[in-house]
Amino acid sequence: MAYLSDIEIAQATEMKPITEIAKVAGVDEKYMEQYGRYKAKVDYALLNESTRKDGKLILVTAITPTPAGEGKTTTTIGLADGLSRIGKNVVVALREPSLGPVFGVKGGAAGGGYAQVIPMEDINLHFTGDFHAIGAANNLLAAMLDNHIYQGNRLNIDPRRITWKRCVDMNDRQLRFVTDGLGGRVNGTPREDGFDITVASEIMAVFCLASSINDLKERLSRIVVGYTYDEKPVTAGELGAVGAMAALLKDALKPNLVQTLEGTPAFVHGGPFANIAHGCNSVIATKMAMKLGDYAVTEAGFGADLGAEKFLDIKCRYAGLRPSAVVMVATVRALKMHGGMPKTELGNENLEALEAGIPNLLRHVSNIKNVYKLPCVVAVNRFPTDTDKEIELVIEKCRALGVNVVLSTVWADGGKGGMALAEEVVRLCEQENDFSFSYELDATIEDKIRAIVTRVYGGVGVNFAPAAKKEIDRLASLGFDRIPVCMAKTQYSFSDDATKLGAPEGFTVTVRSVKVSAGAGFIVALTGDIMTMPGLPKVPAAEKIDVDENGKISGLF
Numbered sequence: 001m002a003y004l005s006d007i008e009i010a011q012a013t014e015m016k017p018i019t020e021i022a023k024v025a026g027v028d029e030k031y032m033e034q035y036g037r038y039k040a041k042v043d044y045a046l047l048n049e050s051t052r053k054d055g056k057l058i059l060v061t062a063i064t065p066t067p068a069g070e071g072k073t074t075t076t077i078g079l080a081d082g083l084s085r086i087g088k089n090v091v092v093a094l095r096e097p098s099l100g101p102v103f104g105v106k107g108g109a110a111g112g113g114y115a116q117v118i119p120m121e122d123i124n125l126h127f128t129g130d131f132h133a134i135g136a137a138n139n140l141l142a143a144m145l146d147n148h149i150y151q152g153n154r155l156n157i158d159p160r161r162i163t164w165k166r167c168v169d170m171n172d173r174q175l176r177f178v179t180d181g182l183g184g185r186v187n188g189t190p191r192e193d194g195f196d197i198t199v200a201s202e203i204m205a206v207f208c209l210a211s212s213i214n215d216l217k218e219r220l221s222r223i224v225v226g227y228t229y230d231e232k233p234v235t236a237g238e239l240g241a242v243g244a245m246a247a248l249l250k251d252a253l254k255p256n257l258v259q260t261l262e263g264t265p266a267f268v269h270g271g272p273f274a275n276i277a278h279g280c281n282s283v284i285a286t287k288m289a290m291k292l293g294d295y296a297v298t299e300a301g302f303g304a305d306l307g308a309e310k311f312l313d314i315k316c317r318y319a320g321l322r323p324s325a326v327v328m329v330a331t332v333r334a335l336k337m338h339g340g341m342p343k344t345e346l347g348n349e350n351l352e353a354l355e356a357g358i359p360n361l362l363r364h365v366s367n368i369k370n371v372y373k374l375p376c377v378v379a380v381n382r383f384p385t386d387t388d389k390e391i392e393l394v395i396e397k398c399r400a401l402g403v404n405v406v407l408s409t410v411w412a413d414g415g416k417g418g419m420a421l422a423e424e425v426v427r428l429c430e431q432e433n434d435f436s437f438s439y440e441l442d443a444t445i446e447d448k449i450r451a452i453v454t455r456v457y458g459g460v461g462v463n464f465a466p467a468a469k470k471e472i473d474r475l476a477s478l479g480f481d482r483i484p485v486c487m488a489k490t491q492y493s494f495s496d497d498a499t500k501l502g503a504p505e506g507f508t509v510t511v512r513s514v515k516v517s518a519g520a521g522f523i524v525a526l527t528g529d530i531m532t533m534p535g536l537p538k539v540p541a542a543e544k545i546d547v548d549e550n551g552k553i554s555g556l557f
Contacts, residue, residue: 006112007556010120013261022257025091025265025292026052033254035128038119041254042267044212044284047291054290055089056324056429060299060379061308061368063361064501065491067343068333071112071381071411075329075418076299078115078410079379079425081262082418083295088426091293092117092266095281095301096131096256097124098199098273100171100534103542107557109271113411115418117258117266121553130269131169131198133252137220137245138167138203144241145225146181149189157234159191162226163515165532169198173535200276200532205486205520207249208270208282209318216253217246223519233478236519255285262415265292274301275491276532278310278522283319295429302491304328304364309456312372313437314484314522322435325428326368326376327421329408330361332386332394338502347385354390358397359503363458363494365403371455373436375428378405379421441482445472445514448485449525453509457494463510468525471514475523478516486522488530496528 004012018040022032031043060076076092083090094117097109108124110117117123126132142164149157168175175195181188198204202223210216221237228234236242255269269285272278279301280286289296300307308326315321332354333346339357341350361378368376378398380391395405406424409417439451446464453459464472475481492498495507513526536542545555 005557006116007120007554009114010110010116010118010261011552013118015118016259016263018257018259021259021263021265024263025257027257027292038258039122039128040257041128041251042257042288043254044288047284047287050291052291055294055296057286057290057321058295058297058325058327058425058429059308059311059323060297060327060329061304061311061364062302062329063334063364064303064305064338064493066334066337068331068337068346070329070331070334072299072329073109074111074113074115074411075327075379075381075408076297077111077117077260077266078408078415078418079327079421080264080266080297081115081260081415082410082422083297083425084262084264085415085419086422086426088422089294090264091289091296092260092264093281093286093289093296093298094266094268095299096127096268096271098131098197098271099125099169100197100199102556103536103540103545104171104534105537105541107541114261114414115410116261117268118261119258121556123258123268124556127268128256130252130256131271133248134201134203134207135167135169135198137248138198138201140245140248141223141225141236141239141241142166144239146188148239155234155238156228156230157226158229159189162191164225165194165196167196167198167201171197171534171536173533176531176533194533196532197534199271199273202517202520203245204270204272205277205517207253208272208278208280209315209520210253211283211319213246213250213253216249217242219519219521220245221519224516231474233518253284255282255288274307274310276488276530278314278486278520279307280311280315283315286321287319304367305456305494306487306489306491308368309438309452310486313439314486317437317484318521323374324433325425326374327425328361328365328368328376328378329381330378330394331381331383332390333383335361335394340501349387349390351389351393354393357502358394360501361394362397362401363503365398365401367456369401369403371436371438373434375431375433376403377421377424377428378403379408380405381411382407382409441484445476445481445485445523449487449511452485452487457509458503458505459495459507459509461508463508465510465512468511468514475514475516480516480518480523484522486517486520486524488524488526490528490530498528
């Protein structure tokens with residue numbers, strides 16, 4: 001049987017005009033700014049002017065990712081369509097895709113199969129220009145910083161202590177470390193520099209955590225761009241860059257409204273990576289989904305140790321959000337990989353490998369239930385090769401933790417395949433919960449990192465490199481020790497070693513460096529060999545993407 005590709009499914013769907021989707025969501029036309037026929041921005045004024053009670057917030061997260069795939073975004077969309085099919089008023093809130101993965105190895109982030117948000121090609125490419133605005137604001141600040149030094153350096157900035165990088169939304173390892181300002185005095189001050197991918201920029205984090213235009217400006221003003229010769233931090237506010245940066249971002253800050261294949265309203269807005277940033281869509285879009293829907297379904301990037309931890313410990317803390325239920329996405333195939341089974345053999349029944357890999361799922365589930373005190377359901381994306389014995393083993397192990405398992409077939413069946421999951425989620429949302437964080441803000445920077453490593457990752461401790469310890473002490477002396485921590489860590493393991501699959505024990509995590517993202521409002525702790533500018537693979541996905549003479553795009557996935 002020949003299957004349609006994701007893009008073929010999306011292109012075969014007859015989209016509804018975005019004005020119809022807005023009516024379904026209850027968005028008055030006075031808040032709408034259309035970007036063509038099928039996309040619109042919604043003015044954040046709606047949040048202040050609506051008196052509607054907030055809906056229930058549902059977080060979709062997943063086990064530690066593997067090359068076998070888990071389907072978190074697909075499940076998020078299919079669950080929303082399933083909720084709609086059982087008569088619930090629901091709105092989705094997702095992140096925008098970065099061009100890095102789209103042209104690299106991971107592909108787009110619009111879901112898959114019959115659980116997608118559309119127009120898929122637009123969402124995966126330029127969309128409404130939000131990422132371009134974020135990159136422009138980032139690079140304007142970089143230009144104003146270097147210009148300040150060139151024009152006399154009134155703030156006494158040490159060019160060797162500049163921490164602000166330029167950015168581009170592309171995987172480009174060539175730009176990780178550069179030397180610029182060459183060619184004589186008129187061309188600037190020679191110095192070492194570098195680029196981050198746009199989704200790793202602090203502007204992206206500020207953009208996604210801001211609750212209003214005023215909050216955005218306050219956060220932008222606090223961004224630390226470097227240090228003076230006498231070790232004092234220099235901010236974007238001191239450079240006079242905030243007003244112009246906010247002007248670049250004012251329209252981008254309005255959430256983007258699109259639709260699922262089944263016509264469920266969906267906000268797609270903001271897109272930080274969860275391994276190097278906080279990995280959640282914008283606070284404004286999430287709050288808007290809750291304001292418009294009785295149920296708001298959102299996701300956080302990569303495994304629950306990364307995206308969900310940051311969603312709960314950073315985003316919910318800053319935005320005052322309280323989730324009602326968590327969906328943990330898993331596949332039998334991925335769990336068998338965690339149990340040591342090669343990818344080429346995943347179609348074969350192997351209860352031994354599955355049992356060896358299931359502890360990865362159980363640790364994630366236990367964290368949600370016992371650390372964060374939230375109700376949880378496991379959604380198993382069923383593949384045709386999964387056997388009844390394998391499914392029963394997953395159900396049995398999760399039942400021991402008091403967690404139900406629901407089979408999901410949203411990739412093949414769309415919302416129909418998510419109706420059973422929707423029913424369980426509705427049941428969980430009616431339960432009282434005692435939502436808690438994994439650490440308190442008044443703990444030291446070191447103790448917050450230790451809490452994440454021991455309580456969430458399952459490690460036994462943390463090693464702080466001398467440079468990291470020195471920077472932690474300095475940041476504490478500057479008053480940056482009472483804010484959350486954003487861990488930058490491999491997505492492929494609970495540990496900082498990507499080869500340690502499953503649920504490793506007895507490991508320590510090494511923090512090699514730390515930095516402050518004062519505008520975003522967190523300390524970034526970098527572990528392992530994590531990088532803020534990825535590279536392209538040997539065969540980039542970009543090689544398969546094309547467009548015909550009629551403007552029809554192919555090869556996106």
